[in-house]
Amino acid sequence: MSVTPIRAGIVPASPSLDAREAACLAALEKKVLWLASWTIHNANHIRPKRDGLKVGGHQASCASVVQIMTALYFHVLKPQDRVAVKPHASPVFHAIQYMLGHQDRDQMERFRALGGAQSYPSRTKDSDDVDFSTGSVGLGVAMTSFTALVQDYLDMKAMLPEGQKPGRMIALVGDAELDEGNIYEALLESWKHQIRNVWWVIDYNRQSLDSVVSDELFGRIEGFFEAVGWDVTVLKYGKKQEAAFAQAGGEELRTWIDACPNDLYSALCFKGGAAWREHLENVFARGSATGKLIGQYDNDGLHALMTNLAGHDIESLVEAFDAVDDDRPRCFLAYTIKGSGLPLAGHKDNHAGLMSPEQMESFRKKMGVAPGAEWDRFAGLDIDRGELESYLSSVAFAQRHPRRHAAPRIAVPATLTVGGATTLSTQEAFGRILNEIARNDDELARHIVTASPDVTVSTNLGPWVNRRHLFDRRDRDDVFQTEKVMSAQTWTKSRQGQHIELGIAENNLFLLLASLGLAHSLFGTRLLPVGTLYDPFIARGLDALNYACYQDARFMLVATPSGVSLAPEGGAHQSIYTPLIGIGQPGLSAYEPAYADELAAIMRWGFETMQADDGGSVYLRLTTRPIEQPKRDITETLAGDVLAGGYWLAEPAADAEIAIACSGAVVPEALAALDRIKEDIPGAGLLVVTSAERLLEGWHGARRQRRAGRDPGVSHVERLLARLPGHGGLVTVLDGHPATLSWLAGVGRHKTQSLGVENFGQSADLEDIYRAAGIDAEAIVDAAARLCLTS
Numbered sequence: 001m002s003v004t005p006i007r008a009g010i011v012p013a014s015p016s017l018d019a020r021e022a023a024c025l026a027a028l029e030k031k032v033l034w035l036a037s038w039t040i041h042n043a044n045h046i047r048p049k050r051d052g053l054k055v056g057g058h059q060a061s062c063a064s065v066v067q068i069m070t071a072l073y074f075h076v077l078k079p080q081d082r083v084a085v086k087p088h089a090s091p092v093f094h095a096i097q098y099m100l101g102h103q104d105r106d107q108m109e110r111f112r113a114l115g116g117a118q119s120y121p122s123r124t125k126d127s128d129d130v131d132f133s134t135g136s137v138g139l140g141v142a143m144t145s146f147t148a149l150v151q152d153y154l155d156m157k158a159m160l161p162e163g164q165k166p167g168r169m170i171a172l173v174g175d176a177e178l179d180e181g182n183i184y185e186a187l188l189e190s191w192k193h194q195i196r197n198v199w200w201v202i203d204y205n206r207q208s209l210d211s212v213v214s215d216e217l218f219g220r221i222e223g224f225f226e227a228v229g230w231d232v233t234v235l236k237y238g239k240k241q242e243a244a245f246a247q248a249g250g251e252e253l254r255t256w257i258d259a260c261p262n263d264l265y266s267a268l269c270f271k272g273g274a275a276w277r278e279h280l281e282n283v284f285a286r287g288s289a290t291g292k293l294i295g296q297y298d299n300d301g302l303h304a305l306m307t308n309l310a311g312h313d314i315e316s317l318v319e320a321f322d323a324v325d326d327d328r329p330r331c332f333l334a335y336t337i338k339g340s341g342l343p344l345a346g347h348k349d350n351h352a353g354l355m356s357p358e359q360m361e362s363f364r365k366k367m368g369v370a371p372g373a374e375w376d377r378f379a380g381l382d383i384d385r386g387e388l389e390s391y392l393s394s395v396a397f398a399q400r401h402p403r404r405h406a407a408p409r410i411a412v413p414a415t416l417t418v419g420g421a422t423t424l425s426t427q428e429a430f431g432r433i434l435n436e437i438a439r440n441d442d443e444l445a446r447h448i449v450t451a452s453p454d455v456t457v458s459t460n461l462g463p464w465v466n467r468r469h470l471f472d473r474r475d476r477d478d479v480f481q482t483e484k485v486m487s488a489q490t491w492t493k494s495r496q497g498q499h500i501e502l503g504i505a506e507n508n509l510f511l512l513l514a515s516l517g518l519a520h521s522l523f524g525t526r527l528l529p530v531g532t533l534y535d536p537f538i539a540r541g542l543d544a545l546n547y548a549c550y551q552d553a554r555f556m557l558v559a560t561p562s563g564v565s566l567a568p569e570g571g572a573h574q575s576i577y578t579p580l581i582g583i584g585q586p587g588l589s590a591y592e593p594a595y596a597d598e599l600a601a602i603m604r605w606g607f608e609t610m611q612a613d614d615g616g617s618v619y620l621r622l623t624t625r626p627i628e629q630p631k632r633d634i635t636e637t638l639a640g641d642v643l644a645g646g647y648w649l650a651e652p653a654a655d656a657e658i659a660i661a662c663s664g665a666v667v668p669e670a671l672a673a674l675d676r677i678k679e680d681i682p683g684a685g686l687l688v689v690t691s692a693e694r695l696l697e698g699w700h701g702a703r704r705q706r707r708a709g710r711d712p713g714v715s716h717v718e719r720l721l722a723r724l725p726g727h728g729g730l731v732t733v734l735d736g737h738p739a740t741l742s743w744l745a746g747v748g749r750h751k752t753q754s755l756g757v758e759n760f761g762q763s764a765d766l767e768d769i770y771r772a773a774g775i776d777a778e779a780i781v782d783a784a785a786r787l788c789l790t791s
């Protein structure tokens, strides 16, 4: 009996989608694949090049996730849902927004060019409503989990805008992203905080950048998620495969697929129908039930069957997504083929592979797109245009555009108070200032949320937490308090709590700060996040800090203790180059105040700048070293100088030969040195640098303006250093890398000696450690003497 061979492209009837929607989604899936591929091709092969550099793009990675994103964006998502798209699928996202009328052709044509659509989805640089920036793999994924926590935080305090429903926080995850350790740190935290409304959809194409991933990885993945209370839905077989498995010999075929090593499956996907047949006929005799089943398919049909994994089957995907009717955290493990539908499919080297112009030309023909109609939203689709347009205009996700919120500003009092104390460290002052804010219970107090990775008490957040309590979805008394065990800390947990306690994973702190710091835009309610950690451990979460800043999240980072000034507490916790991070990190203003009143002015300004359109985040490098506080009123002028980056604590005389510029904890050493220098040079001055970063930015900003032909006036640092005669010398000193301040010499072309810490690892008392580092009064006097000798 002869059978008509089963051909590719036959869409089975679908119970989850009506015929109209199935046809529209099939057309959209095809169009999105085309547009994503074409966008990359255009950037690499059509747009003129000027520099001989490859433009790049990831056609195979895009193809892998086309159906998942088509099902989500055109069918599943609601406007309140937020998505982190795996970085290299950016063209798919732009193609979808283009189809929805929310992305311009011009942006698509300028993909990866200045001002065009970005290589990786970017909240700040793209124009088509990206929810979360991605790029550094793993971070966008984890951020969805922290953003769900932030949504809960607002929801449970009834702080979401009236009528706003909670959305789902969804990550489209490349399977190799699961190699990033930050994923597991975030998962554990998600369990502790019992987060809800998070979906991670894993594009399980079993390929990374270099190669094919280990077999049986899926088993490990399921285990990881289940261990932290997530539900796992495995999406493996598409509808065609399920139909085939139901036939005689089908179970054996399924067993073969399940046992097939990833690399072999990928290689056969690349080779196509004839190779599948040859291989399967070696396994299953022609006369066997499975042999007969395979025999029903022509080569294209067999290829379509074997590549019909659920991650490419719109119906399977829609069915799985629509079946969810709870808010439990959920991982979808969707089997896919990297490069599906393209000649690159399954090849282990396809990550950065691009279709050649010839391959693109045959792909164009296959897609039915006429030359010149490449950007046409409807070209090559076998569906009535009006029908598709009407479907597109009904897509739930696109009903609100843009989906970003604006939130009213939170009033900040004219001054923040520290409370009198003659001797204080900046870390203690920080605790006191927050304590005063907590006591006030005003708008500012209600919108501050603090977070710390298990260093709440040791960074002096304790007084704040005692008043505002810990956030937890379950109310819990502090048992030590109820049992009347003496403790300075009250560890009460409730939905009303305003401190989020994290485990010791600094990366998580930065991701949480990124989420909290975008609450105004993501949810319409402004939060003022303050995160504390030990200064050296900024390096642990540095990429996540950079990521938070890249997204323009707004937060206050309080890093303490810092430098070698923690002295006996240990060499391992000393931080040296964090001031340079403060200088180098865009989006972050970095301050290292010396005195408590400076800190109060900086924090007040910080809460303002965190809310300003052109503002940013603030990094405060604080110390545990108590120092004697000056008796003074912070005048408006002084506050202005503190915020601009520095002020003369002792003005140099007109003919001064020497000035000291110092930052932070070492101001007593600078003052002691000044006293001694003044015995010989009575006019010597002392500049307190509250922010090397602000001074440098002010100086560079002024130079930029001048280059652009504008007159910015004199920058703050130029004004300050103009007080020191040109022949004068400048000794700079801080408990940090000397390069932080050494550049000051270039401003007024002064000769300089730059002191700071260039080595670390010793525990000692303060006197010994300052002497060893060469930042004690003796070293400052000595440096000044050497400057005088060279005059």
Ligand SMILES: Cc1ncc(C[n+]2csc(CCOP(=O)(O)OP(=O)(O)O)c2C)c(N)n1
Binding pocket: 058, 060, 061, 064, 086, 087, 088, 135, 136, 137, 173, 174, 175, 176, 177, 203, 205, 207, 208, 209, 338, 351
């Ligand atoms: C932190 C980080 N390290 C390295 C890279 C470079 N990189 C980009 S994509 C990728 C592999 C991605 O594989 P996978 O997540 O499985 O995505 P696929 O392309 O297979 O969908 C790598 C290593 C990166 N973007 N971020």
Ligand SMILES: [Mg+2]
Binding pocket: 174, 175, 176, 203, 204, 205, 206, 207, 208, 338
């Ligand atoms: Mg992969």
